[in-house]
Amino acid sequence: MSMRLVLQWVAALIALCAVRGAEPGLALIPEATYRPLFRGEKDAQEVRVAAFRLDERPVTNGEFLAFVRESPKWQRSQVKRLFADERYLAHWASDLDLGDARVEQPVTNVSWFAAKTFAASKGKRLPTTAEWELAASAGFTVRDGAKDRDFQAELARWYATPSPSVLPDAGGRANVFGVRDLHGLVWEWTSDFNSAMVTGDARGDTGLDRQLFCGAGSVGAKDTGNFAAFMRFGFRSSLRAGYTVHNLGFRCAKDMP
Numbered sequence: 001m002s003m004r005l006v007l008q009w010v011a012a013l014i015a016l017c018a019v020r021g022a023e024p025g026l027a028l029i030p031e032a033t034y035r036p037l038f039r040g041e042k043d044a045q046e047v048r049v050a051a052f053r054l055d056e057r058p059v060t061n062g063e064f065l066a067f068v069r070e071s072p073k074w075q076r077s078q079v080k081r082l083f084a085d086e087r088y089l090a091h092w093a094s095d096l097d098l099g100d101a102r103v104e105q106p107v108t109n110v111s112w113f114a115a116k117t118f119a120a121s122k123g124k125r126l127p128t129t130a131e132w133e134l135a136a137s138a139g140f141t142v143r144d145g146a147k148d149r150d151f152q153a154e155l156a157r158w159y160a161t162p163s164p165s166v167l168p169d170a171g172g173r174a175n176v177f178g179v180r181d182l183h184g185l186v187w188e189w190t191s192d193f194n195s196a197m198v199t200g201d202a203r204g205d206t207g208l209d210r211q212l213f214c215g216a217g218s219v220g221a222k223d224t225g226n227f228a229a230f231m232r233f234g235f236r237s238s239l240r241a242g243y244t245v246h247n248l249g250f251r252c253a254k255d256m257p
Contacts, residue, residue, distance in 0.1 A: 026053040026254060027135075027178040034130040049130050055251035057170040057180045058188060059118065061092075062103035064110065067118050069096060074114055084111040087244045104169035106186045106249040112241035115189045115250040126191035127253035136182040138175040145175070158184035163247040186249040187235065 031051040068075045068089075075095040079088055090109050093099025110118075112126075119125050127135070139148025146152070154173075163186075172181045182188075239245075 023053065023254070025056055027056050029054050029131065029135050029177055029179075032134050034134050036130070047130050049128075049134055051256050052127070052131055053254040053256065054127060054131070054135050054177075054179055055124075055253070056174070056178055058106035058186060058249045058251045059115075060103060060170055061098055061101045061105050061107045064107040064118065065096065065098060065103075067121060071117070071121065074117065079114070081242075083113040083242060085242055085244055087246075088114070090244070091246065102169060104171070105167045106170045106181070108167070108186055108246055108249045109244040110189075110249065111244050112189050112239075116191070119250075119252040122252060124252035124254045126189055126250060128192050129190045131253055132182075132188065132190050135175075135177060135179050138177050138179070140173060140175055143176055151175075155183060167247070186247050187245070189248070189250040 029052055032049055034047045034049050035045060036047065072078055073080075076089040076092065077095050087109055088111060091099075091101050093101075116126055137145050139145035139151035140154075141150075142148050145155075161184075168185065170181055170185065172185065174180045175182065239248075
């Protein structure tokens, strides 16, 4: 057997395994290296991230409504203030009535605690910041979004435009991995906080869940002149796990089998 045939057979086997491991609504994000925007003096300059799966779109109002129906303690009138502030699901008419909120819009006004619990109920988890950033750095047609002119133009437009008062439905243009709405729709929670912003008090606190931040990305982390990346980092670092924001949502991730 020629080397060419061997390589073709291996490629076909890899593709078959990927298809068999696929799940509806989840995109495969290959193993890659992430370079944090900020890092401590002793932190590694690069972080190797294993392959994982990520929701193709943010969790929607309809999906979260089904969740609170099954988990009444996460309904707006029942949730404990320790786990969500007073703005939790404020855009809904009531506990189980979306009102003017549309089913397919990304759910917002949800705390990190609520997002984490939702993900666990689906057998998933929140993505780490490194995972989210890797997925968000991909362009529409190439893996390195910095080399995709259309993607860069969209980034510039998105981050120069305030969030609309009425959010569009989830399901915008997909990147090369098949993931949609990582930019330009809502900010998104991640599972971990940025260690560069942890206070001395927090470092001694075993309950670090209360200090977790959201992760709507620092694309171009190598570029220290990227003002938008620093602006987004500042937004993430201002949050606590019980906070809710009108344009802050989430999506779920899952480990590879």
